[in-house]
Amino acid sequence: MEKIDTVEKFEELVKSKSVFWLAKHSLTCPISANAFDEYKEYAEGNTEIDTYYLAVQDARALSNYIAEKYQVKHESPQALLFANNKIVWHASHGKITVASLENAVKEI
Template identity: 55%
Template sequence: MSNQTIESIEQFNELLKKHNEFLFVKNSLTCPISQAAFDEYQEFAGIHTDYPSYHLHVQEARELSNYISETYGIKHESPQALVFRGNEVAWNASHWKITYDALKQEILG
C-alpha cells in the first residue's frame, strides 16, 4: 500500500527491506509551507499509485525523523522529501522545492 503514515524506526526499516526505491516525506502538522508541500506530495502519490510513497508527521514521529537525519547525514527540515534508492538517499528537497513537478521529474524522469 502506498501513501502510508510511518511512525516508528521499525516500520521505516521494513520499507528499506521491502523496496529498492521509495519516496518519503517529513511533514509538519503546524506549518503552512509544510501543508503546501504535503498537498503536492499527496497529488503525486494519488496519481502515481504504483510508486511506493510514505510519510511521517514530525510531531508524531520525532524519534524516526531524527533517526533518518542522523543515519543518512541529512539535516532535518520540515517539510522534506527524500527519495531512497538502494538504502541511500538519492535526492532530497525541502520547503517550496517540494512540488508535484519536482517529484515527477526526479522519480519518473
C-alpha cells in the same frame, strides 16, 4: 500513501522496498501543509513508486534517526527519494512540487 511512525517500521520498509518516497511534514506549519498537498497530489497520480510519510510531531525519533543515519539535514517539510537504502534525491519547503517529484524519478 502510508504513514510510518517508528524506526522499526521504517527499517522494515527499507528491507522490503528498493525504491520509495518518504515525506516529512509538520502538522502545524502552513508551508509544510502546502508542500504536503503537493506530495499527496503527486502520490495520487504516481503508480510507479510507493509513497510514505511521517508527521514530525508524531515521529520525532524517526525523523532524527533518518537525518543521522543518512546524513541529510532534517527539514520540515522534506521529501526524500530512497533507492537501494540511500537517499538519491531530497528537497524541502517550496521545492516540493508535483513537477519536482516527477523529475526526480526520471533522474534515477
